[in-house]
Amino acid sequence: MTEAGTPIVEMRRIDKSFGAIRALTDVHLRLMPGEILGLVGDNSAGKSTLMKILTGAYQRDSGDILVAGEEVHFRGPHDSRDRGIEMIYQDFALCGNMDVAANVFLGRWPTKGWFVDRRRMEAEAGDVMRRLKVDINHVRQRVESLSGGRQQSVAIARAISFDPKVLILDEPTANLSVPATERLLETMDELRRHGVAQIIISHRLTDIFEIGDRIMVxxxxxxxxxxxxxxxxxxxxxxxxxxxxxxxxxx
Ligand SMILES: Nc1ncnc2c1ncn2[C@@H]1O[C@H](COP(=O)(O)OP(=O)(O)O)[C@@H](O)[C@H]1O
Ligand SMILES: [Mg+2]
Known part of the structure; x- marks a missing residue:
């Protein structure tokens, strides 16, 4: 991975405190288009906080954030989504009692007249799942009945359906079986081939060494x-x- 060109994300001199707790001091981060960056460090090192600042879920106390060379001020994850940034949280943030298709399009179900257009939603969810090479029999299954790995695929499908340029994964392999971890790493590789830059937070260095281009501590x-x-x-x-x-x- 070369350092040529404009970073898709650049964070400079980021400071963040929670009351008396200083979570981040003078932190910088740079992510190139199509690059996979591993973000590591002990518990409480500030990894999740830095990523939540990038998505606008948390507000920084000071510092600059640039996306594709332009300074940004995100008030919340909706703003960062508009600029092509998606984050998958550790708990996936899905609705367990709804099915896969409904979760992929949560909050923006296609409609036909007054009603949700189930057929279109299932077809489109199926498309995204196929792009991820996930078994599409699952689009009508309730999310809570799926394994952790499948639930994560749903969370990724949801993120990918927004066509992000940057995907952030916070501890994605923490609760996954070995085959599910392998599938996830393959998906990340596939996304990289499509030019999606990714940041993966993980305690498992082997995962980062398998998939990453660069690692930041x-x-x-x-x-x-x-x-x-x-x-x-x-x-x-x-x-x-x-x-x-x-x-x-x-x-
Ligand atoms: N919402 C919050 N309120 C108060 N303190 C927080 C909050 N989020 C994170 N922190 C604190 O900020 C520090 C960094 O936490 P975090 O970013 O979660 O670390 P990591 O993800 O590297 O384990 C910790 O001391 C944590 O307790
Ligand atoms: Mg964390």
């Missing part, structure tokens, strides 16, 4: 290092996670 809310996957190893990254010293921010 946070410790106690600060950048402590960044490496190209091809020129580092798990041992070096673990050392950064445990013993890393704060970097000075670059702008």
């Amino acid at each position: 946070l410790k106690r809310g600060r950048n402590v290092g960044e490496r190209l996957i091809k020129s580092t190893n798990e041992k070096e990254v673990l050392e950064l996670i445990v013993q890393g010293e704060p970097e000075t921010a670059q702008s």
